[in-house]
Amino acid sequence: MLLGPSLILSAILFTIGVVGVMIRRNAIVLFMCVELMLNAVNLSFVAFSTARGFGGQVMVFFVMTVAAAEAAVGLAIILAIFRHTKSVDLKNINLLQG
Amino acid sequence: MTEIVFYLLAFMAVLSALLCITQKNPVPSALWLVSTMFALAAIYVLLNAQFIAAMQVLVYAGAVMVLFLFVIMLLNLGKADTSDLKRGPVFLVATLLGAGLLTALLVVRHTSLAGLAAKAGGPAGAGSPFAVLPGAGQVQSLESFNNAVGALARPMFEIYLVPFEITSILLLAAAVGAVVLAKRKL
Numbered sequence: 001m002l003l004g005p006s007l008i009l010s011a012i013l014f015t016i017g018v019v020g021v022m023i024r025r026n027a028i029v030l031f032m033c034v035e036l037m038l039n040a041v042n043l044s045f046v047a048f049s050t051a052r053g054f055g056g057q058v059m060v061f062f063v064m065t066v067a068a069a070e071a072a073v074g075l076a077i078i079l080a081i082f083r084h085t086k087s088v089d090l091k092n093i094n095l096l097q098g
Numbered sequence: 099m100t101e102i103v104f105y106l107l108a109f110m111a112v113l114s115a116l117l118c119i120t121q122k123n124p125v126p127s128a129l130w131l132v133s134t135m136f137a138l139a140a141i142y143v144l145l146n147a148q149f150i151a152a153m154q155v156l157v158y159a160g161a162v163m164v165l166f167l168f169v170i171m172l173l174n175l176g177k178a179d180t181s182d183l184k185r186g187p188v189f190l191v192a193t194l195l196g197a198g199l200l201t202a203l204l205v206v207r208h209t210s211l212a213g214l215a216a217k218a219g220g221p222a223g224a225g226s227p228f229a230v231l232p233g234a235g236q237v238q239s240l241e242s243f244n245n246a247v248g249a250l251a252r253p254m255f256e257i258y259l260v261p262f263e264i265t266s267i268l269l270l271a272a273a274v275g276a277v278v279l280a281k282r283k284l
Contacts (some may be wrong), residue, residue: 002100002101002144002145003211003214004211005101005104005105005108005205006104006145006255007196007210007211008204008207008222009108009111009112009141011200011203011207012112012200013111013112013115013134013197013201014199014203015114015199015200016112016115016116016119016196017119018195018196018199019119019192019193019195019196020118020119022184022188022191022192022195022196023119023183023184023188023189023192024119024182024183024184025182025183025184026124026175026182028124028166028169028170028175028260029119029124029127029182031166032118032124032127032131032166032210033118033119034104034133035131035158035162036115036118036119036134039134039138039158041136042138042150042154043138043141044144045132046142046145046147046150047145049145049147050145050146050147051214051235052214053253054249054250054252054253055150055257055258057150057249057250058253058254058257058258060147060150060153061150061153061250061254062258062261062262062265064153064154064157064158065265065268065269066265066268067158068157068161068162068269068272069268069269069271069272070168071162071165072165072272072273072275072276073272073275073276073279075165075166075276076275076276076277076280077279077281078169078173079169079172079173079279079280080279080280082173083282086277088173088175089108089182091153
């Protein structure tokens with residue numbers, strides 16, 4: 001039964017993603033950390049689907065759809081920001097700073 | 099045997115994820131993330147979710163990561179000379195917050211596994227968080243469906259048909275939005 005170990009792995013990967021978002025300043029690497037978090041959640045969905053039926057795998061399907069849409073729109077936003085500031089470093093993106 | 103393979107793949111996934119968030123150049127960072135996703139796809143096969151494993155390789159490791167690498171190379175970010183890792187107190191605070199989050203997640207795992215074990219075999223009770231899911235509590239085997247794809251298609255096109263149709267609107271909005279945002283002049 002791999003449900004327990006899978007949930008531990010999912011928790012570790014999600015934490016790595018969150019720490020990555022906090023310690024990096026490159027906007028694209030930040031996006032990759034968000035993808036890592038989505039993957040960790042997918043793993044726990046699949047793990048629970050071994051115990052509770054196939055609804056979890058349908059949820060993984062929806063998460064993948066949302067992740068693909070998010071990557072397309074997010075990278076378009078990064079492209080627009082890069083055109084404006086000539087950088088993807090978050091310390092240069094301070095338009096709302098007082 | 100399955101456990102040994104699982105732990106090897108889990109080690110590979112965690113190591114690749116750690117390397118992904120510590121590389122200073124975004125290109126190797128993206129490639130380590132692909133390695134994590136391949137390890138997760140193999141774990142999905144061990145968890146008896148073969149169709150999801152194929153989708154993981156095709157959609158995540160294929161399409162999404164190619165999009166990331168394409169943007170990195172389009173913006174010419176592949177020659178990072180200085181690391182963008184935050185130093186000093188921010189790093190320390192991030193590590194502490196990460197440790198706290200990991201502890202909280204493991205506590206949640208413990209309680210939810212205990213809840214699952216208490217209701218093992220029986221249908222989900224009214225107070226259970228699983229009760230909102232239609233068909234919860236009855237685990238059918240893959241053999242009762244035609245195959246791995248049939249097992250996923252039945253709930254998707256019967257119970258989750260409306261959410262499935264709504265994702266098509268989401269994808270249309272995302273495609274239109276990406277084109278509008280990436281245009282040089284509106």
